[in-house]
Amino acid sequence: MKQIPVIILGAGGVGQALLQQIVDGRSRAAERNRIQFNVVAVADRRSMTWEPQGMTDLQIISVIEAKRLGLPANPGQLPLPHLPGERPSNLDIIDFALAAGLEKAIIVDVTAESGMEPVYDRALEKGYGIVMANKKALAGPWSSAFKYFNHLQIRHESTVGGGQPVIATLRTLLDTHDPIRQIEGQLSGTLGFICGQLDRGVPFSQAVAEAKAKGFTEPDPREDLGGQDVMRKVMILGRMSGWPLEASDITVESLYPVELADLSVPKFMKAVAGLDEAMKERVDAAAAEGKVLRYVAELQEGQGTVGLKAISVASPLANLKYISFRTDRYDDEPLLIGGKGAGVEMTAAGVLGDMIDLVRETR
Ligand SMILES: NC(=O)c1ccc[n+]([C@@H]2O[C@H](COP(=O)([O-])OP(=O)(O)OC[C@H]3O[C@@H](n4cnc5c(N)ncnc54)[C@H](OP(=O)(O)O)[C@@H]3O)[C@@H](O)[C@H]2O)c1
Structure with a gap:
């Protein structure tokens, strides 16, 4: 059995779902892959549980329960001795793991933080693997x-x-020398939901409010409506495809004007109603041509656009969850990947699959 130490940075929606899946999938991972994941650390913004022998399933469940109640990620643990009262930095956590003699650990980044590069670099330098859901x-x-x-x-x-196996598929295409010519798709579940509501005649502001109430948006919905998250996904796919893209190579349409950028969230949510009329005109103009509005990402020859487009209802792009790759081989008919993609359970399953893959391929 391969004993794999795991350090999980982030215990939000995805982190909690991942912890649960590690517990639920223990016997399967052992039977199918001869792997035992030993969760040695779980850290959130301000706290951490540290257990160099690997947390018991009971300890893992108590972390999940504590986080669900809005409590720190270290139920029952005293502050760590070397920095009383303070949570060690993420770099310190890697040093703890090294000092404890843990080899070939996997660092899982399920935060949404910028500035994680020094942590990744230290981990890689020490022979640790990294699994990221964080795009930054x-x-x-x-x-x-x-x-x-x-x-x-x-x-x-x-x-x-x-x-969805988007990255894995892209890797296979590249590994089998099938150069990528064009990538197209709807890369945001949140904006897909909002577009679906617009199809049903729901005003834009109400669709945004519903998406927020259902927890589909970030706490500040401008994070989604501004298109930056979709732009990051396009950059990742494009860079994998061999284009060294910068943000300036992607034209991004924000779904709110710059005048609303500095309002508080409650004021922004009220001000969005002012965008309803203009959005309804776009929805109606598209409908008159047998089209629907979709927030679409397109990438070709190292240049990308991200924004609302009127799409024929007959086009696969009118389907709300879909990505296509046009390549040398898939030239007349693109390769499509579709189905439920977003959500913490699916995302966590993607992370767990990556952890297993990393062990299978490198450990
Ligand atoms: N949700 C989805 O469906 C989805 C889909 C695809 C990708 N993702 C990506 O997955 C990541 C996690 O998403 P999420 O929905 O789980 O986010 P989330 O609920 O906001 O959770 C983020 C977690 O990171 C913790 N955190 C913040 N700064 C940290 C730091 N410096 N060190 C360690 N932990 C830190 C937070 O701590 P506190 O609990 O103390 O605030 C929180 O537990 C994001 O990058 C997101 O873009 C999410």
């Missing part, structure tokens, strides 16, 4: 991001398409 470092400036692409010790399936 992969979509940062190419000069710092390039080293994380095609790295034997890095997996990041869940950065695009949640749990």
Whole structure:
């Protein structure tokens, strides 16, 4: 049995679902893959549980329960001795693991933080693997991001398409020398939901409010409506495909005007109603031509656009969850990947699949 130490950074929706899946999938991982994942650390913003022998399933469940109640991720543990009252930094956590003699550990980044690069670099330098659901470092400036692409010790399936095998498919196309010509798709479950509501005649502001109430958006819905998250996904797919893209190569349409950028969230939610009329005109104009509005990402020849487009209802793009690759081989008919992608369960499953893959391929 391969004993694999695992350090999980982030205990939000995806982190909690992942912890649960590690517990639920223990016997399957042992039977099918001869792997035992030993969760040695779980950290959130302000706290951490540290258990170099590997947490028991009971301890893992108590972390999940504590986080669901809005409590820190270290139920029952005293502050760690070396920095009383403070949570060790993520770099410190890697040093703890090294000092405890843990080898070939996997660092899982299920935060949404920028600035994780030093943590990744230290981990890689020490022979640890990394699984990311966090897109930020992969979509940062190419000069710092390039080293994380095609790295034997890095997996990041869940950065695009949640749990759908988008990255794995792209890897296979590239490995079998089928150059990517065009990528198209709807890369945001949140904006897909909002577009679906617009199809049904729901006003834009109400669709945004519903998406927020259902927990589909970030706490500040501008994070989704601004298109930056979709842009990051396009950058990741494009960079994997061989284009060293920068953010300036992608034209992004924001679904709110710059005047609303600095309002508080409650004021923004009220002000969105002012966009309803203009959005309804776009929906009606599209409908008059047998089309629907979709927030679509397109990438070709190293240039991309991300924004609302009127799409024929007969087009596969009118389907709300879909990505297509046009390649040398798939030239007349693109390769399509569709189905439920977003959501914490699917995303966590993508992360767990990456962890298993990393062990199978490198440990
Ligand atoms: N949700 C989805 O469906 C989905 C789909 C695809 C990809 N993703 C990506 O997956 C990641 C996690 O998403 P999520 O929905 O789980 O986010 P979330 O609920 O906001 O959770 C983020 C977690 O990260 C923790 N955190 C923040 N800064 C940290 C730090 N410096 N070190 C360690 N932990 C830190 C937070 O701590 P506190 O609990 O203390 O705040 C929180 O537990 C994001 O990058 C997201 O883009 C999510």
